[in-house]
Amino acid sequence: MNDPGQGFVTYEKVDSEYFSKRGLKRYAGVWSLWALGVGAVISGDFSGWNLGIQYSGFGGYLVAMFIVTVMYLGLCYSIAEMSTALPHTGGAYSFSRTAMGVWGGFLTGLAENMEYVVTTAVVVYFMGAFLTEIFGTPESFRPVWWAAMYVVFIGINIWGVEATFRFTVVITLLALAILIIFYGGVLFTGKFNLDLALNIAPKNPENSRWFPFGFKGVALALPYAIWLYLAIEQLPLAAEEAIDVKKDMPKGIILGLLTLIITGLGVVFLNVGIGDVEIGEGADFFGKSEAPLLKGYEVVFGTGAATKFLGLLAVAGLIASFHTIIYAYGRNIYSLSRAGYFPKWLSITGEKRKTPHVALISGGVVGF
Template structure:
């Protein structure tokens, strides 16, 4: 069946969707945990690298990035109940910009959701190797073991998946809260947080300038501030597993972003202020929260503290595997990816093939890098290039989702919207602007540019497949039917 020039839809019977059913379970708190859990590892590490530009630069960058994510999440809070499909970002862009817009947005998110868990499991395994004293050569076994465990938990059922998500997210947040209260008696903000000088040197007495590198330092911090919020956008992928998406999806998204904003500014204030650490030292740390806990409680309980620090990584790993499965499932169900990937488990109704395929791909990339480049260089590429690729995919998808929001407001004013963003197109426009500026400053880093080249290859393979095969085999999934019906109606 040909619906529009260059795109063909394959007729399927009812059994097609019966084999691809999902089960509704999630309420507001499950959705909140899914969003917060996906991000929380960024509060344990990663953000701190921006402190090399000075605490004030990192603070202002976090304010700017928080504005970007507020614009994005309020837009998602409007679009997700209006288009309550598992496709999430792809679904929004498909309705607003057609099949190619939907596919490119979905492909960008695919890069993010496949590679981010790979980077996280690398860091989890490094912690576990340290705790149990295993050799570096054993790291790939840790990767495989954690993937099997958490993909398995996600396959068992949506009920267990969301329960595990809620538990690990609450535990990770509890770790952060314990740190906040523990740090309060041990901080000296002006002495330690403000100890970066104009040339990036450490100031023994602190009291350094607010912006040691001027406004350019703020811009250089933008990519690092992203880590405090990255992946909150995955929440709309749970729309078809939400009990009442019209009511719960906006509440879950907004509760999630405000929780993260509070946590982000608490960790930014307290972690560099702990006596004996400071912004200068923290700027090169791989475990900033762990360093803070050691400074407060001493080295004697280092292994226990390391185990605590793993919780944030585990929370994000588990929740992003959930997102990975739903994202691949939705594109597969609509025919953009091979349709076999969207078949769900007959009894448990979870997208087991999609989660397995995405995880196997990520593991294959990690193992190929590890064994072809050697342990040291392979580790650097996994923790650097793969991370950069995931962030690039996220930033690109933010721009596309914000444009989709603006297009939906303009072209479908009568679309039923159970929730309307108070920021409207202005908030979406700010998201586009800030995401574009952040991308530019990521591209000024030569190491980051290398990751972008690999994303380009990922896109080339995906676009070639869709151009030659996928666009001729599309399926009238809920996202596609919605988009086609509303495009025919003209104005929604």
């Protein structure tokens, strides 16, 4: 029927069979949700965040990070409350639809869909860069790395929600361990040098080493500082797969954000304030690197086989984000399809495993 209040919108009645073909399975507790939130973001600590340094300098980046942190504190406390009041897989889409109607919901859901599909493509690009650096494969081989990663991690997400969340917890803990080893290595070897973090020369006489590009640099660094938190907002997409959404979802979101604040500060300070004459030094080098953490490992631990092995393990951070954001775009496509915004066949779930396999594969094809 037509809804005169919503213009150009039609509604269709569906029976119980429609929803039985689109069911999800509850599994996630608070630590599974924490891992989903942290895992989605943590690749930003491994690469991507650093590219803002070249535009802002060290001090400018710290200001940009502070601004983004305040923004995400507000966002996370808001979605923690809304996810308990509106515990639907749509996440931001369902919040917007409730507040702004069907068109507001659609536009929000579409924007979020684009965010997650594009983010997986960006993360897999950096995975290819890491693997190319570690194994010495030619640049032309990168699409093979990309395709292999999509096939493996879409497969895990299709296999079942238990496999998805168990793998998420393990890979997130491994990624955190890699960061902790790096932090410890920098601190205990005495490699940190604040002068290296400030080695970008001011572009104008009135600017300082802390702010070599002035306030403009702070503004230019904001999109890169977002990498330290980007995608934790996906957590409400797991609402229909959480065991006790009203109790566990807020805890998972807030604990996840606090974890990311700590890891973000650690990597910004310790990855930029190190250097080696042969590899590269300080903010001027790490602000342009595609694999700053890997290069940081080489500075701290050398370039031997052990470092190569640790570098391979460092891919865990990128895998964690890639895997969890695949989960996010799958649930986003599923929810928009189930609501009738996208073609209905995109929201069909498997009879046994209850995962949105069609949505997961479709998003992967677009992302690749």
